[in-house]
Amino acid sequence: MKELSLHILDIVNNSITAGASLIQVTIREEEESDSYFLLVTDNGKGIPMDMLDKVVDPFVTSRSTRKVGLGLPLLKQNAERTGGFLHIESVVGEGTTVTCRFELKNFDRPAIGDISGVISMLTCSFTDIDFIYSHSTKHGNYVFNSREVKSALDGVPVTDPSIRKFLIEMIDENLTEIKINR
Numbered sequence: 001m002k003e004l005s006l007h008i009l010d011i012v013n014n015s016i017t018a019g020a021s022l023i024q025v026t027i028r029e030e031e032e033s034d035s036y037f038l039l040v041t042d043n044g045k046g047i048p049m050d051m052l053d054k055v056v057d058p059f060v061t062s063r064s065t066r067k068v069g070l071g072l073p074l075l076k077q078n079a080e081r082t083g084g085f086l087h088i089e090s091v092v093g094e095g096t097t098v099t100c101r102f103e104l105k106n107f108d109r110p111a112i113g114d115i116s117g118v119i120s121m122l123t124c125s126f127t128d129i130d131f132i133y134s135h136s137t138k139h140g141n142y143v144f145n146s147r148e149v150k151s152a153l154d155g156v157p158v159t160d161p162s163i164r165k166f167l168i169e170m171i172d173e174n175l176t177e178i179k180i181n182r
Contacts, residue, residue: 001074003113004038010071011040011098012122016129018044020095024132025119027112029104029181031138036084036102036109036181047090055088075100082106104181112182116171119144124164127157133171140178144171 001007008025015023020042028037047055056072075098076086084101102109119133123146133144149167150158157163 001071001078002110004110005113005115005118007071007075007078007100007110008038008040008115009118009122011075014071015040015042015044015096016126018042018046018096020044020129022130022132023122024134026133027135027180029135029137031104034104034106036104038100038102039097041095041097043095046092046094046096047088048092052088052090056086072098078102078108078110081108112180116168116175119171120164120167123149123167124158127159135175135178135180137178137180142171142174142178144174 001010004027012023012025022043024039024041026037026039026041028035028039030037056076072086072088079086079100079102082103083106084103087099088096089099090096115133115135119131122129123131127150129146131144131146135142146158153163
């Protein structure tokens with residue numbers, strides 16, 4: 001995967017499969033430490049301790065449809081290529097946090113890609129799940145909260161196609177305002 005938004009989509013899919021009702025995606029750009037952090041936190045079923053170290057092995061997967069799982073191993077490889085890391089914390093019955101660090105200015109750091117498309121698609125497709133996306137740079141912070149969006153729509157369904165277009169534009173506008181590194 002060449003874009004972080006695709007990695008995020010993959011990890012969020014794992015969270016959805018784990019029964020999460022709240023999924024938080026956090027990106028922090030810290031220029032002073034040359035760090036780009038990606039955190040995905042959920043309140044799903046969690047990963048048992050005996051599986052925690054194995055989830056970054058491409059030949060270990062909980063899926064029955066195929067025998068390989070490349071999402072986390074590829075994310076780990078991309079992070080390490082920039083001098084970063086991938087760390088997973090999980091408590092069974094409480095949820096999981098995937099933390100990834102990239103060097104911000106490293107040429108090999110994947111571009112963020114279509115993050116506004118991913119966040120809006122998730123919000124419009126999984127209406128029973130709450131999504132919080134936050135992004136911070138030295139120029140400011142932006143927080144997207146699907147609960148607040150649904151409340152502000154005043155009865156208009158979030159599945160309405162015009163809402164998805166509106167969400168993409170709103171997210172893009174706010175990310176431009178805080179000058180994210182694309």
